[in-house]
Amino acid sequence: MVGKVEPRLLFPFLWVLLFVGILLISKGLHFHESLLMTSSKEVLNVHPLAPINAKHVDLINNPFTLEGHMFWSSIVGMNITPGIFDDCRNLAGELTSRHPLPKVFHDMYGPFKSKLKTVLSDGKPPEGYSLKYKGESLVFWNIITRIPHIETVCETGFNTGSGTLLWLTAKPNVHVYSFDIGDHPYAKPMADYIQEQFPGRHNITWGDSTKTLPLFVKKNPRIQCDIIYVDGGHTYAVSKKDFENFSKLGYTGSVVILDNYPDYRLTFMKDLGGMWEDNRRLMNILEVFKCTYGRMRKQGFSFGLLTKTTTHT
Numbered sequence: 001m002v003g004k005v006e007p008r009l010l011f012p013f014l015w016v017l018l019f020v021g022i023l024l025i026s027k028g029l030h031f032h033e034s035l036l037m038t039s040s041k042e043v044l045n046v047h048p049l050a051p052i053n054a055k056h057v058d059l060i061n062n063p064f065t066l067e068g069h070m071f072w073s074s075i076v077g078m079n080i081t082p083g084i085f086d087d088c089r090n091l092a093g094e095l096t097s098r099h100p101l102p103k104v105f106h107d108m109y110g111p112f113k114s115k116l117k118t119v120l121s122d123g124k125p126p127e128g129y130s131l132k133y134k135g136e137s138l139v140f141w142n143i144i145t146r147i148p149h150i151e152t153v154c155e156t157g158f159n160t161g162s163g164t165l166l167w168l169t170a171k172p173n174v175h176v177y178s179f180d181i182g183d184h185p186y187a188k189p190m191a192d193y194i195q196e197q198f199p200g201r202h203n204i205t206w207g208d209s210t211k212t213l214p215l216f217v218k219k220n221p222r223i224q225c226d227i228i229y230v231d232g233g234h235t236y237a238v239s240k241k242d243f244e245n246f247s248k249l250g251y252t253g254s255v256v257i258l259d260n261y262p263d264y265r266l267t268f269m270k271d272l273g274g275m276w277e278d279n280r281r282l283m284n285i286l287e288v289f290k291c292t293y294g295r296m297r298k299q300g301f302s303f304g305l306l307t308k309t310t311t312h313t
């Protein structure tokens with residue numbers, strides 16, 4: 001027997017319907033918000049120094065997924081936009097003020113600077129080094145400390161060893177293989193100093209990397225470079241060779257960093273830029289981020305992930 005339903009009996013049902021509706025709408029808005037992530041502040045809702053664990057390793061290799069984008073954005077402290085030149089000044093603005101390089105680094109950097117002063121006998125400043133740029137150094141620090149499997153750094157361009165100091169201070173299990181032509185008088189005494197401070201954790205090969213690296217790769221095929229840092233000879237030919245040689249010791253997902261590109265100067269754009277963009281086009285590098293300083297577009301840096309889709313000869 002079907003009778004008429006009393007309207008007042010419907011009230012509780014309508015309340016439940018209203019509650020469920022509100023819940024669904026608010027969830028939908030939240031999801032939409034996290035997808036948009038238009039300002040760097042929203043991105044930083046992921047704690048910039050939050051550790052990642054093995055479960056999340058996948059997102060490191062996928063900067064274009066939502067989680068991967070959020071992870072890499074929290075590493076650089078701003079919303080990453082692969083493929084375009086961001087402004088490196090935003091790295092410093094967001095990150096250095098909130099999370100400067102930690103005390104553990106400065107405890108090593110103070111004595112390092114004093115040592116450097118004693119070996120700069122002619123009083124001339126050393127060649128350019130990335131530690132000069134706070135935001136950039138902090139990005140390097142974040143990369144090495146937040147990606148747990150990074151242990152081996154392969155770099156061309158030791159110079160004073162300030163970059164090497166950063167890698168070695170970041171984690172006790174890091175080993176650095178450096179390659180430098182050795183034409184600066186301060187380079188060798190500084191390499192001795194680094195090796196005294198970090199016994200057994202630093203190797204350096206002196207000479208032109210286009211000649212020394214292929215030999216090293218042949219002799220040490222089992223070394224796996226988790227970070228490939230190209231900052232030696234700043235020409236198209238040398239940087240290309242350095243990248244190609246290191247790639248042989250890398251794997252899909254090795255982090256590739258190129259210093260000084262982008263830069264407004266035509267030679268840098270043509271040389272380092274040409275090397276980076278050519279390898280990007282060949283899909284040897286999956287670019288994550290590149291930035292340049294200010295409206296003058298002064299020398300920044302770029303980084304991405306190595307993809308081993310082609311064999312280098």
Ligand SMILES: C[S@@+](CC[C@H](N)C(=O)[O-])C[C@H]1O[C@@H](n2cnc3c(N)ncnc32)[C@H](O)[C@@H]1O
Binds near residue numbers: 127161180
């Ligand atoms: C810009 S500095 C490196 C800075 C260093 N990464 C740092 O953060 O302090 C470049 C270094 O590469 C070295 N270099 C230049 N051409 C080279 C080559 N063909 N092979 C190896 N090293 C080279 C220079 O002597 C110099 O020490």
